[in-house]
Amino acid sequence: REVFGPVLIQVYGTTETGVLTMLAPHDHDRAHTRTTVGRPLDPDALSIRHPDTGTPLPTGETGEICAIPRWPIAGYWHDPHATTALRRHGWTRTGDLGYLDTHGYLHLAGRLADMMKVKGIRIHPETIEKALAQAPGVSQAAVFGVEDTDRVEHIHAAVVAKPDTVLDLARLRRHIADTLSDNHVPTTIDIRAELPV
Structure with a gap:
């Protein structure tokens, strides 16, 4: 901070969901949190779910990051198949993989398409x-x-x-x-x- 000035706030989200998590400036000072993408802005609107079944997964288990966006998109232009695949059980699928740790921080683990x-x-x-x-x-x-x-x-x-x-x-x-x-x-x-x- 002395050399480069203030630490920026890091956020994670997608075009379809908007911002989902935030890593605050003080989180950059701790080794166990700086490798995460922060905590959910609304913990009730973010869920880690089984990629095949859509069922919620326990803390620490890697699955697809799903969200209930504040402003959900209507769908993809001229792509009804992708629009249908975007949502499951009321949750918007990000296509990203991750897990929540015991402190509520989200860790990214890759893309579902790469599995x-x-x-x-x-x-x-x-x-x-x-x-x-x-x-x-x-x-x-x-x-x-x-x-x-x-x-x-x-x-x-x-x-x-x-x-x-x-x-x-x-x-x-x-x-x-x-x-x-x-x-x-x-x-x-x-x-x-x-x-x-």
Whole structure:
């Protein structure tokens, strides 16, 4: 603050919902809150819901961020399908993933459209990327879903080793299984000199 002046207020919202949360200037001073997008302006108008069923999820569980906007939009221009998909059970769907912590702060976790559905379970690639990046010897990781000829989605990963490191694929798979679950283990892990752009 001494160098750059006052800290700005950070807000989160969408075009369809307007502003939903605010991270106040004093929240930037605390390590556990500065990585969030703040607290809901109206806690009763924001809900974390299961992406498939629309049922509310408990504190700490990641799901789709849904809201009851103060000024709901009428719909999307000439797109009745998107307008219908926008709302469920009276809530407007943002398409964003996140969770509320025990202090009421909203943490963003990605986009619903980026999720993979593997063995009937929704898996976010970023979760696996973070776990791979924490594995010994890994410098970078990218995870993505690829459908086979039967339209079944499989997890694939590309990793870059730290200099002078030889990666063991079995250890990487075990690290993912131990850190996350067996369902998060990529079908293939490709070791590369650099990640494709």
